[in-house]
Amino acid sequence: MKKIGVFFGGRSAEHEVSVITGMQIIENIDKTKYEVVPIYVSKEGKWLTGSSLLDFKNYKDGKFKDTKEIILSPNYEDNNVYAHPEIVGLFGKKIIDKIDIALPAFHGMNGEDGTVQGIFELMDIPYVGCGVLGSSVGMDKVLMKDVYKANNLPIVDYTWFYRSKWLKDKELVINQVEKKLSYPMFVKPANLGSSIGITKAKDRDGLILAIEIAIKYDRKIIIEKAVENLREINCAVMGFDEEVITSLCEEPIGWEEILTFEDKYVKSNEKGGKVSGERRIIPADIDEEIRVEIEELAKKAFITIDGRGVSRIDFLLDQNNKVFINEINTLPGSIAFYLWEGKNYSFTKLIDELINIAIKVHKEKKDNIYSYEANLLNRTSFGSKIK
Incomplete structure (x- = not known):
């Protein structure tokens, strides 16, 4: 049984959204195939693990009984979780043996932006989602639009x-x-x-x-x-390299001018803790040619930044049916499960597929050569004057 570390929380304004995504992943992952290890990063930046992190109600009252403060080793192929050295001494103490795969559920800075992905790269551990570069470009709206503009993708x-x-x-x-x-x-x-x-x-x-x-x-x-009299249409993409597929398109409804944080999460989550379909139309009511255009643009947007796993691309549709890419979400809330249900992907199946993609990406990385024997050190006289 593979051990999956689900990482969520973080020092970000989107901390609570990340907790919801992390809890939904933990709730829906196939526990006959995977052992879940919750790793929660508090708003203060402390990394914690413990069984009480598996219960969502504990986040509401902030009472965690058995959590341990931890660190991850950046050493190559050291996929263990250690107790924080300030607590147990200089050399630390292993808390968890070998996480097989990391599944980040962070949103915003210090998690969705490539920072945590860099740790996983140093550890040489398979992880779900975009790599360091794709995550950082997708996070920075300026760089993202610069890249899309350079690749002739439509933006405002x-x-x-x-x-x-x-x-x-x-x-x-x-x-x-x-x-x-x-x-x-x-x-x-x-x-x-x-x-x-x-x-x-x-x-x-x-x-x-x-x-x-x-x-x-x-x-x-x-x-x-601003695009006046706009409609927002969203589409998710899943895969790796150019082997990608698209989800159904959605149209969020019941908002004016700006789809606010409250529209996205408070109103759509106030019933039962899951994103409700009541504030979105799936599939979106758009012409077939517009749907095809959006799906093709979504694939290009994903591939252009070296997307991996699943991302949601948000589009703007003006009154003349002209399509613009608004942004890419490399780690969408709830991993955009609601966009995949109509494509015969349950939440559980979606998680399973994302884990399989992570393993595939990691295996391909192993095909790279990471050393070059040039005997340069023995052929260089360090510190001497070169004539």
């Missing part, structure tokens, strides 16, 4: 700046933004999801307010031309 007009530039000369920033874009605009933190910190600006006063909100969440701000 945008501009960006650093927080330091705003604090130094606000008038200059506003003038530059207004020169590049017309109102209305969307102002967003570049490295955040779940619609946190996003505001629509309809005039200069609104732009100033929106920027002041966004800079509280990130040092990098992106501003996009």
Whole structure:
């Protein structure tokens, strides 16, 4: 039986969304095939494990009876979980023997952005989802749009700046933004999801307010031309390399101008803790040619950033049925299970397939050569003068 480490929580504004995703994965994973090891990162950044982390109600009252503070070793092929050395001494103590596969369920910074994926790469452990580069590009909306623009994928007009530039000369920033874009605009933190910190600006006063909100969440701000009278259509992609498939398309409903954090999670989760279908139409009511276009663009968006596992790509559809890629979510909430149910993937089957993809990616990585014998050290006189 393979031991699966499910990682969730984290130092992120999307901490609670990650907990929900982690709990849903733990609830739905095939326990006849996998032994689940919950690894929870608190809002303070402490890494914890213990059986009480398997019970969702404990997160509501914050009472965990048996958790142990842990660390992961970055040593190659050391897939053990150790007690924190400050607790048990210099050399630590193994808490869990050899996690076979890591399944991250983080959202936002310090988890979805490639940081944790880098640890898994150093450990040489198979892990579900995008790699370091795909995760980081998918997280940074500016780099993501730069990459898509370079690959001729349709995106809305945008501009960006650093927080330091705003604090130094606000008038200059506003003038530059207004020169590049017309109102209305969307102002967003570049490295955040779940619609946190996003505001629509309809005039200069609104732009100033929106920027002041966004800079509280990130040092990098992106501003996009708003698509008026838009429909949002989302589609998930699963696979590795160019062997990818698409899910059904969805259309979120019951929102105005901005699909807020509350729209995405509070209203859709208030019944039973699972994402409800009541606030989304699946499959989306769109023309066949639009559906085909969106599915093909979703595949290209996924492949372009070297996507792995499952990602959800969010699209904007204007009143003339012109399609724009809004963003890619390399680690979508609830791993977008609701988009796959209509394609005969239960939540359990979806998790199983993602684990299989992780194993396939890891095996292919083993085909690479990681050393080159040149005897360079013995042929180099270090410190001597070269004539």
